Amino acid sequence: SEDDSFQSDDVPKELLDGLLSAEFDKRSCLSRYQSASYHKPSSQKPSSYLISRLRSYEALHKRCGPYTESYNKTLENLKSGHPPESSDCNYLVWISFSGLGNRIVTLASAFLYALLTNRVLLVDPGVDMIDLFCEPFPEVSWFLPSDFPIKKQFDHFDQNSPHCYGRMLKNNSTKSNGLKLPSLAYLHLVHDYDDHDKLFFCNEDQSFLQKVPWLIMKTDNYFIPSLFLIPSFEQELSNLFPKKDTVFHLLGRYLFHPTNPVWGLITRYYHAYLAKADERIGLQIRVFDTVISPFQQVLDQILACTSKENLLPEIDRQKAIIHPGTQMSKAVLITSLSSGYLQKLRDMYWEHPTATGEVISFYQPSHEEFQQTEKHTHNRKAWAEMYLLSLTDVLVTSSWSTFGYVAQGLGGLKSWILDKPENKTVPNPPCRRVMSMEPCFHAPPFYDCKAKRGIDTGSVVPHVRHCEDMSWGLKLV
Numbered sequence: 001s002e003d004d005s006f007q008s009d010d011v012p013k014e015l016l017d018g019l020l021s022a023e024f025d026k027r028s029c030l031s032r033y034q035s036a037s038y039h040k041p042s043s044q045k046p047s048s049y050l051i052s053r054l055r056s057y058e059a060l061h062k063r064c065g066p067y068t069e070s071y072n073k074t075l076e077n078l079k080s081g082h083p084p085e086s087s088d089c090n091y092l093v094w095i096s097f098s099g100l101g102n103r104i105v106t107l108a109s110a111f112l113y114a115l116l117t118n119r120v121l122l123v124d125p126g127v128d129m130i131d132l133f134c135e136p137f138p139e140v141s142w143f144l145p146s147d148f149p150i151k152k153q154f155d156h157f158d159q160n161s162p163h164c165y166g167r168m169l170k171n172n173s174t175k176s177n178g179l180k181l182p183s184l185a186y187l188h189l190v191h192d193y194d195d196h197d198k199l200f201f202c203n204e205d206q207s208f209l210q211k212v213p214w215l216i217m218k219t220d221n222y223f224i225p226s227l228f229l230i231p232s233f234e235q236e237l238s239n240l241f242p243k244k245d246t247v248f249h250l251l252g253r254y255l256f257h258p259t260n261p262v263w264g265l266i267t268r269y270y271h272a273y274l275a276k277a278d279e280r281i282g283l284q285i286r287v288f289d290t291v292i293s294p295f296q297q298v299l300d301q302i303l304a305c306t307s308k309e310n311l312l313p314e315i316d317r318q319k320a321i322i323h324p325g326t327q328m329s330k331a332v333l334i335t336s337l338s339s340g341y342l343q344k345l346r347d348m349y350w351e352h353p354t355a356t357g358e359v360i361s362f363y364q365p366s367h368e369e370f371q372q373t374e375k376h377t378h379n380r381k382a383w384a385e386m387y388l389l390s391l392t393d394v395l396v397t398s399s400w401s402t403f404g405y406v407a408q409g410l411g412g413l414k415s416w417i418l419d420k421p422e423n424k425t426v427p428n429p430p431c432r433r434v435m436s437m438e439p440c441f442h443a444p445p446f447y448d449c450k451a452k453r454g455i456d457t458g459s460v461v462p463h464v465r466h467c468e469d470m471s472w473g474l475k476l477v
């Protein structure tokens, strides 16, 4: 009934405790309104400060977004090659780069950086971003217009590009000799970045960058944990996120709404295979190196994990039939590029009864065999699968995979992460519960900007720690 969708404080349930703006047309993006009835309600409420900053960001976006008067003016200035004029609209352009999981975690990072620096986030649509995600901000698009002047160069931007901030520092063309401010700087935050690029994470460099009207960013990393170590952002971050391990969860539910075609994939699959089960278990199998992790060994590791942590019942190889007291059903959603795991697990639980009498069913939406980042239907399926995993009750994920991080963060779940095998043996323990639902920053800097020497950035503050699945990575806890 109408009343059910309203909570006591009159914020409709679909707006996720005020996280989402009420100013949207419902039909254009059904997932934005329906996700609340698929996801478990979040136990992590957004702070009222985060809500107010999101609303003021939306106002800024409306005022400065594509083709507004301010946008046109700032763009003219950029094209003219004149020194930058101070403008009330500054921009951060995010370049579409890498696999879909990577893109989702970097987009969340870019958005938070834009929020912290009062910039307008513009998204390079790449080949398929428009098909995958609904517009997150009311009225004015977040996509970078196709006539943006240097758009064609995006694919070639790297550490040697003249606009690259790290390179400017290397050539000393910014600070020491009181040099002119560029209108545009390219931030290379890709995993192969060097010590100069990493100075992005220093206070002093942030105050320089603050004056550059156009920043263009290419990254494949969830760099938010290191933003928490920049002194000038500290207070604001703690106001936005009193609970630090909720950053990706909240920003993810704010930003990433599947388009109607992807929502169709998600909801049809959910109702056909998952909705009726008493419990849903997500199993994300991502094997980066089949030599170090051969098939049988990955399968053994999964079974060792589900058995040790009581996620799936044991099978009984002696008995032909076991009658349960009450017949509980568990649906296991497998995502993997290959189909072998599904077949093995399904056969095992078909050929033998479970010791508890529980009924276990296995489903896998696709098996695409290999990564095909530039293909439309492939990415739609990848997005649908990450989202379906986020709708489960219990999640098992693979080490090092942003695909799994996204599912875990959107779902608000703490997954059981499968340890990365070394020397072709099943690790012991096979899996462990993560400390927080946050993604891991895989390539953080290890530098103390003030002391100008290397440090362990994983032991500076209690809420930024090394990750469970990557000893040198950083995550918020």
Ligand code: GDP
Binding pocket: 098, 099, 100, 101, 102, 103, 285, 286, 335, 336, 337, 366, 368, 370, 371, 372, 373, 378, 379, 381, 382, 385, 400, 401, 402, 403, 404
């Ligand atoms: P990561 O490499 O695991 O960090 O995740 P990414 O999402 O960034 O890149 C992996 C890409 O491979 C995905 O975006 C998909 O294109 C593809 N992929 C990997 N695992 C799966 C899967 O289980 N299902 C589907 N449909 N695609 C997958």
